[in-house]
Amino acid sequence: MLEDTIAAIATPLGEGGIGIVRISGTESIIIAEKIFRSLKEKDWVKNLNYGLIYGYIVDPFNNSIVDEVLLSVMRAPNSYTRENIVEINCHGGLVPLRKTFELVLNSGARTAEPGEFTKRAFLNGRLDLAQAESVIDVIRAKTSDSLSLAVKQLEGKLSEKISNMQDKLLYLLAHVEAVIDFPEEDIEASTIEKIKAEIKDIIKEINKWIELARAGKIYREGLAVVIAGKPNVGKSSLLNALLKEKRAIVTEIPGTTRDAIEEYINIKGIPVKITDTAGLRETGDTVEKIGVQISKEKIMGADIILYMLDVKNGFTDVDCYVLDEVINRNLIVIINKIDVGSGIEIINNISNKYENLEIVQISALKDIGLDLLEDAIASFVFSGNAAASNEIIISNTRHKSVLKRVVYNLQDVIEGIENAMPLDIVSIDLRNAWETLGEITGSSVTEDIIDKIFKEFCIGK
Ligand code: GDP
Numbered sequence: 001m002l003e004d005t006i007a008a009i010a011t012p013l014g015e016g017g018i019g020i021v022r023i024s025g026t027e028s029i030i031i032a033e034k035i036f037r038s039l040k041e042k043d044w045v046k047n048l049n050y051g052l053i054y055g056y057i058v059d060p061f062n063n064s065i066v067d068e069v070l071l072s073v074m075r076a077p078n079s080y081t082r083e084n085i086v087e088i089n090c091h092g093g094l095v096p097l098r099k100t101f102e103l104v105l106n107s108g109a110r111t112a113e114p115g116e117f118t119k120r121a122f123l124n125g126r127l128d129l130a131q132a133e134s135v136i137d138v139i140r141a142k143t144s145d146s147l148s149l150a151v152k153q154l155e156g157k158l159s160e161k162i163s164n165m166q167d168k169l170l171y172l173l174a175h176v177e178a179v180i181d182f183p184e185e186d187i188e189a190s191t192i193e194k195i196k197a198e199i200k201d202i203i204k205e206i207n208k209w210i211e212l213a214r215a216g217k218i219y220r221e222g223l224a225v226v227i228a229g230k231p232n233v234g235k236s237s238l239l240n241a242l243l244k245e246k247r248a249i250v251t252e253i254p255g256t257t258r259d260a261i262e263e264y265i266n267i268k269g270i271p272v273k274i275t276d277t278a279g280l281r282e283t284g285d286t287v288e289k290i291g292v293q294i295s296k297e298k299i300m301g302a303d304i305i306l307y308m309l310d311v312k313n314g315f316t317d318v319d320c321y322v323l324d325e326v327i328n329r330n331l332i333v334i335i336n337k338i339d340v341g342s343g344i345e346i347i348n349n350i351s352n353k354y355e356n357l358e359i360v361q362i363s364a365l366k367d368i369g370l371d372l373l374e375d376a377i378a379s380f381v382f383s384g385n386a387a388a389s390n391e392i393i394i395s396n397t398r399h400k401s402v403l404k405r406v407v408y409n410l411q412d413v414i415e416g417i418e419n420a421m422p423l424d425i426v427s428i429d430l431r432n433a434w435e436t437l438g439e440i441t442g443s444s445v446t447e448d449i450i451d452k453i454f455k456e457f458c459i460g461k
Contacts, residue, residue, distance in 0.1 A: 005031060006116055007109035009097050010460030016092030021101050022460055023109055024117055028084040029073070031107040034060055035100075036071055036088070048073050057088065057100050066103065067096040081117055082124035115457025119450070122442065129442025129453065130159045133396055136457055137220055145269030146219045149395055157392040158399075159441045165202070166443075169434040172198060176427045196417045199430075203410050209394050210403050215381050216395030218303070222264060222273035223381060226298050227334075229308030230318055234336040237364035238308065239263075239274060268378045304330045304380055306373075311341035315349045323354065332358045332376050339363040398453070402439045409433035 005025025011018070023031060033045050038055035041048065051073060057066040070089040079085040088104075090096045105111065113119075115136075122132040130153060137150035152158070172195050179188050227235045242265050265272045299305055305326050309319055323333075333350060335343040338361045347359055360376050362369035394400055412429040415421075438444035 005109045006112035006120075007031075007101065007104045008112040008117070008460035009101050010087070010117075011092065011097075013094055013097070014092075015094075018089050019092035019097040020460075021088040021090065021097060021104055022112075022117065023086045023088075023104055024079070024081045024083045024112075024120060025109070026076075026084060027108050028086045029075070031104055031109055032071060032073075032086040032088070034107040035066075035103045036069070038071075044071075044073070049075050050078060057090070057096075057103065059099075059103060060107075066099050067091055069100075077124075080126070081120040082126045083120060112459060113454070114459050115454035115461055118457060118461055119454040122450070128156070128159050129445060129450070130162065130396075130399070130440050131156055132442075133398075133453060134158075135461065137395065139458070139461065140220075142222055142264050142271035143219075143266045143269050146271055149216065149219050149393065152392050153395075158394070161392055162437060162440045165206070166434055166437050168198075168202060169430060169437065173427060173430045173434060176423055176430060180423045180427065192417055192423075196414060199410050199413055203407055203414075206403050206407055206410075210400060210407070213394040213400040213403075216393040217397060217400070218270060218381050219393075220395040222271040223377070224273050224301060224303045225306060225377065226302040226304075227274070227306045227308060228299055228322065229310075229334075230313060230316070233308045233310040233313060234364045235308055238306075238334070238336065238362070241364045241367060241370060242274070267374045270378060270381055272377065299326065302329075304332065304377060306332050306334055308334045308336055309346055309350075310336040311343045311346065312337060315346045320353070323350075327354060330380055332360055332373070334373065335359065335361045336364055338368060339366045398449075399440050402436060406433050406436045409436055 003026070005023060005027040007021060007023045010020045010022040013019075029045055035057055036055055037058050038044055038053050041053050041055075044053050053071045053073070055069065055071060057069050058064065059066055067090045069091075072085075072087040072089065074080075074085040074087075076083050088100055090100050118127070118132050118135050121127045122129060127135075134150050134153035138147065138154055141147035141150050175191060175195055179191055227238055229235055243263055263274050265274060307319075307323060307326065309315055323331075335346055337343075343361050347361075350357060350359065358376055360369060360373045362373055364370075394403065409429055409432045413426055413433065416426040416429055435444045439449065442450070
């Protein structure tokens with residue numbers, strides 16, 4: 001158990017029905033007792049082990065009532081952090097919350113660091129690291145598919161998968177060590193060959209996880225899409241048409257002077273992030289020279305570029321110039337305004353110049369072909385893989401880089417065996433792989449990594 005007691009306002013600041021001040025640590029109950037009065041349940045500190053009581057927050061300095069509240073009491077170990085937790089459900093206004101929080105701090109708690117509640121849940125063994133990390137994914141989920149992936153991880157499905165894999169490695173390690181301890185040459189050769197084959201299978205499997213992590217990351221962070229093209233081809237119209245039907249949530253990006261708005265649209269459960277760059281038009285950093293109303297930076301950072309042409313303007317030199325630049329990227333060419341012309345000529349022109357281009361014909365104005373465009377975007381996410389199956393997939397970049405290191409460790413094992421290295425060395429590499437894998441669930445992980453992970457969290461979580 002950690003010594004000090006932490007507190008934070010756990011709900012967003014602003015007006016709301018309720019707002020919660022959360023307290024966790026050995027002193028939580030004692031702190032709450034100093035500032036909470038219940039008319040009916042005078043002995044709650046003694047009698048209430050777990051539950052809710054109605055009463056008032058009172059400033060002990062002058063006995064004035066600050067707010068009418070509900071107090072949730074969750075004693076260790078039956079709480080999120082496994083410590084004593086008290087949550088004060090105030091009215092959701094800035095002043096009652098701030099005032100209550102101040103009283104909590106004056107009564108002996110200290111302000112919690114970002115993510116410190118979840119960090120304590122991890123340190124006290126309530127969650128492993130992968131589960132703790134998923135908490136933030138649940139909070140930030142952008143579509144219900146992203147949510148269900150995060151919740152599976154929170155439930156421990158990923159941890160289970162990792163620990164099963166760790167067990168497999170441990171089993172092989174035990175065999176290698178048995179051969180070291182009881183060397184009998186004919187057994188040795190066949191056992192080691194078998195181990196090598198099994199490790200090759202494991203590498204294959206982990207590489208499959210790494211491959212699927214691309215889709216996982218998209219569910220977690222969103223697929224960055226830009227719509228580029230010459231002025232007036234209908235880019236804004238497409239954006240509006242998609243937003244009208246598919247808007248998921250709107251996030252303001254802090255720190256952007258232009259107030260760019262990131263819009264998330266939900267395409268077949270995939271959170272697709274379209275950045276509205278309308279504000280960029282008047283500034284200098286557009287690719288104005290070639291008449292493309294979108295910043296180069298946005299194009300380069302995108303997962304998919306939607307390059308738009310229209311039936312009226314056709315396929316011009318400018319389009320050709322830009323397409324040459326982006327032809328090796330994930331690219332979908334959109335031919336817009338098919339309500340006023342067939343676009344066949346454009347398709348012929350482009351197809352003569354570029355092979356295997358994905359071309360979608362739409363009318364943003366008349367809502368024609370948008371479903372085909374959505375199919376095309378979604379198919380990029382899975383590129384031939386079966387769509388989001390029930391299997392848990394890796395979505396966190398940290399996990400993916402751990403897996404890559406595990407593969408390196410295992411390749412060292414194979415190399416060691418193939419070069420007839422002493423088995424002691426082989427067993428060290430195998431143990432390294434096992435340990436590296438444990439960084440995902442936190443069974444083997446440094447304090448630095450832990451600190452870095454929880455810094456990403458919001459205050460009060
Ligand atoms: P942007 O400059 O590329 O963002 O183009 P806008 O979305 O502002 O559209 C330019 C003009 O084309 C507007 O007058 C739109 O109404 C028109 N437009 C956009 N999409 C279509 C379409 O599918 N069919 C037709 N006929 N006109 C369209």
